[in-house]
Amino acid sequence: MNDRRSAIVAVVALALLVAGSVGAGSFISLAAPGSGDAWTAAYGANDGSIGAKTDRALTGATTVESPHGEATVRYDGEGVPHIEADSEAALYYAVGYVQARDRLFQMDLQRRLMRGETAEIAGAAAVESDRFYRKMDFASAAAASWNATKDTAAGDATRAYTAGVNHYIDTQPLPTEFQANDYTPDEWTPVDSLLVGKLIAWQLTGDFRDLERATLADAFDAGEMSELYPEQLAHDSTITGRSQGGEVTPATARLVDESRSVAGDFSGLYDRYSSYERSRGIGSNSWLVSGEHTDDGKPILANDPHLSLTVPPVWYEMHLDAPEMDTRGVAFPGLPFVVIGRTESVSWGFTNVGADQTDLYTFERPTNDTYVYGNETREIRTETETIEVADGPDAEVKIRKTVKGPLLERDGREVAVSWLGLTGTREGRASYALNHAEDLDAVREALRTFDTPTQNIVAADRDGGTLFRLTGKYPYRYTDGERVSGELPFNATEGDGEWRGWTPYGQTDWEAGGFVPYEDVPHIDNPDVLATANQRTTDEPGFYLAYSGRFADPYRGERIYERLETRVESDQPVTAEFMQDLQRDTRSLAAAAYQQSILDARKEMPADVRREADRLAGWDARLDRDSRPALLYTLFRDAVREEVFGDEFAAAGLDSSYYPHHTVLQNLPANSSWFDDRATSERETRADAYAAAFELAVERANTEGWETYGDDNVVDLEHQFPLSFLDYPRLTTDGGPFTVSNFRGSAGSSWRMVVAGEEAYGVIPGGQSGNPYSPHYADQLDPWANGGYHSIPTEPGGPVIIAFTEDDE
Amino acid sequence: MSYLTPEPLARFRETGRTSEAIVAGFLVGLVATYLHPAGLVLAGALLGLTAVSVREAFVLGVEFGVAVLVAWALLLVWHGVLGPVGTAVPLIYIALVSGVALPPLAAVAVRGLV
Incomplete structure (x- = not known):
């Protein structure tokens, strides 16, 4: 060249x-x-690598200085940390460090969401979400909860945890997501931990259903409302009603007076904010059987909360061992305490109640800046904040607050939001106490400060005791001195629907008579058989708990009770293996209830569709991945409410999100006018509507090329950061939204746990580590999708990976 | 020879002792690449200085890029993360392309100019 x-x-x-x-x-x-x-993040991701083992053999475990003293962290075969320390401060410091090591990006994303700071990293697409969270000002609510916690042992633990998180941020390489997005997290604070608690509580109890119901009440007459949206769904499988044994409270109940509330078309407002409310897919299962029915006389408890399925999972499993506690279970990353799990003596689990903890209020508004409350005109407290936006101009949000909470508005309609969690709640103290519980009395005592979320707790201890109760605070709504229900917005100017003593963003006097006394909240001491699946708690709670819209269809609860009853009436003892099998149960009672009606509708179907419908004859109603009938039924279920209610609801300007429960549809008489298609001159019946829906199901299966249920029922979970290698692998699975084995695309069994004395099992849908290079990034996903478990003993397992040493400074 | 080539460098290239320099360039380049992405360019530049021709500079650059990837793969095996890193699409494509492209480009640029 x-x-x-x-x-x-x-x-x-x-x-x-x-x-x-x-x-x-x-x-x-x-x-x-x-x-x-x-x-x-890759180079330290695998604690079992040749390099890591050699390093440990030559120099010992990785040492980290701690101002609180020594602690050790072992990681077992599932990547679960076993943290041991001689003091709780040292323990929680290590918990903070370890959670940051495994889940820091997730922790940061959660607090960003709740603070309304997501647009700062995600850009303009997140601005509207940030506006909502800032308008609600969850951050101030978390600060109020911190004020109610900071001077307690739970506060000390949270401070130590916070220091541990920050030590990790200050000294270790940041996770891949931070590197790829080129930002660094702010210091963690105790309020951030409380904010994670608010996030969970909001996702479980926050909703705007009162707007939905007001809109429906405006669109339909009273008869139609009671037919489609009854106070109670027609079933007899309530939690307490079908339980066996124990002492039930309340034994009798006082009726609640009718509400005097506000109806009207709130659809615009509801459409704007409904995406931020509790998802209708969020539910859970739990059940327990006393020692009366087990081999060793010890109770058995099972729990699988159905939350969002995310990458990484919403739960983080950990085992905490200190002189006064030995606790194992799952926590939400960002929280120092085990939320569901076991101590050496007690096990417990939660499902969502569905109680109404949110009321909405309208005000007379003399001017833009004032509102009338009772006889008094008050100023709206207004602040303007700036939302930083990545790669775009900053945005502004006006935050306006009233005595009833923050104002939300759209198109000239506005409501103030009283969500119970906006005050200084104390669930952090309750969780801390639960982690130290040695018997059920300690559990009962701990639950006194479990102000939110409202949960069905089932618990058992090693002495054979069992317990069911609702957690949370239940406000009495007062209108003209009478207690009323709260299913619709109230007129606050008239003083309707008062919660006495509740103070948003401040401290509430819980004992001032504004809330249902702890002793009157439904509970059962020592039940023998009890199952919760978000169905109606009881027919007569003694106060307004919620109407049917907030409770789940009864199918899962009925199925669990059906199998438990069959088992305890048989000669076979209830075992942990049986409980696992029940958690894997795929028989859908929703499908079973539709099955005969579909078969009865075959005469209205074209021949090719009828041949497909014939497959449902003799089907066991199990949603298994290799089942063709399960696929066809599921597609029918997705179409049938549109077929039945679509014309009437569209005429009222309401979309599919307003459709009533499947239970309501199944209970309509065959000649109900709802089955009539307004577009035709004939009078259609159930058979016509079901035939049309089934034809749509067959068409969709053919269009999509789906042969069996598994072609559609795919676990396909994506990381929130758009890098494809962070996504989980796609897997098929069994189960559906109304089966005990619960899966509905973006939500499902987020932690399966069975505790039978010393024998205990669990599994999460994904992996312990948020580090994509870790062998524990997704190692539990396949077992989870296929019904597997790992044991969750309270003995430490695995080598010491991190040793915290006394910081001499 | 380019008019930008210093006389001592030109003489060195004719001595036949460039192989030692190439080995040194590889070693320095590997360490530098482990410390910073610019090590890929630095290594290419060093190899370009010692190469007797532009063609050899290109070949040395490619060889260095392959050596970097092999060394990195061994490091990943040592850390037990070869599988997850190797499937970290699309980042792994950037790693592979930059690993084999940057050193020869730097080597050719340097050798062609000096």
């Missing part, structure tokens, strides 16, 4: 280098082999 050609080649190469460094320099810096920022 002559000099001239060499020079030309060199200049071209140089130009390519310069262009590459300008155009792709950040990508190269991120992903260059060896030293790219994206790989820094």
